[in-house]
Amino acid sequence: MGIAERKELEKEAMRNKILTVAMKLFLSEGYDKVSIRKIAESIEYSPATVYLYFKDKTAIFNSLQKIAFDKFYDTLTTSLKIKDVKKRLDKIGELYMKFAFENPEYYDLMFIMSAPIDPVKEECYIDDRALKLLSDTIAEVFEQKGITNGDVEATTFLLWSFTHGLASLVIRKRLVMVPEAHIKGLFKKIFDMLDERFFNK
């Protein structure tokens, strides 16, 4: 390995180290309480070193969001290999829940924690590729099933809100009133019900 190559790897490792500790701090202390100084202290470097990699706190948060949203979108697009569009839609729901439960920290960062989301500045942002994947799939199901009274936009936001609601109630332990042995069956019933009411002509 040449010197240039090794340096590149070292830079990459340092960048990842900053991101890992920043994510932990954002989630445990909240966005507002985290500073470049705090991040630097946690990895025992000077703030100046951190500034070599990121221009400010927002840039760090934004990089984390990008990693999370990319992983999320990559997960959902594995559904595209399913030819049957209705089954593909079911798969998107299943993959969404799986992503949320397997990556609760990313999920928190993307959709739950307080953060200065600003679509105009595009610094802190919501990546809506996954939302577009969902709405395109819903439109295709409607078309293929000959459902003419379906409202694609309203159905998209209904399904997203519902799935997010369910995922975040579980992540935040607010469904404790449902016995654990019963929860899987209940979720299946709800998804089947949505299916029957919205995607059968």
Place this chain on the structure above:
Amino acid sequence: MGIAERKELEKEAMRNKILTVAMKLFLSEGYDKVSIRKIAESIEYSPATVYLYFKDKTAIFNSLQKIAFDKFYDTLTTSLKIKDVKKRLDKIGELYMKFAFENPEYYDLMFIMSAPIDPVKEECYIDDRALKLLSDTIAEVFEQKGITNGDVEATTFLLWSFTHGLASLVIRKRLVMVPEAHIKGLFKKIFDMLDERFFNK
């Protein structure tokens, strides 16, 4: 006013002061980072004084949850004056969203923030009276409309998850991709759609 009475009022005021500052700390720092010492420092009293009012941090959190859930339930029960049961159900949805937007701090405490919810210990808990009000109302609508294929439990959790999802996405600014002028109309469409699909025979 007698001395005993005045003392009682003073105690009440002190208790409220502790609760107010504790709520702010829980929401800004997260449950884990808050301590009785921190709460005491914020109101410039000794920890011993705070312990005169609450046995520990959990007791404070629990009192706040009780206040929030009582206010929430009181809000939802104003729907009971509506005789038409279907209109009452619509009203519950409307009051739920209104409560969440007008009391985002309580809403956060009840359903969003990380907290050691434990239904067995009943120290940190989820009050499910509101959920029961919702499921009773759904059962009544099904009965009155002669809907025999409705699943009360699944419909209850579907509607709650959906409404919580929508409310928390708004509170956490994750619906920024929907133009503000458009959002009220979109919400109305979604609620109408749910209505049509689940509560029409």
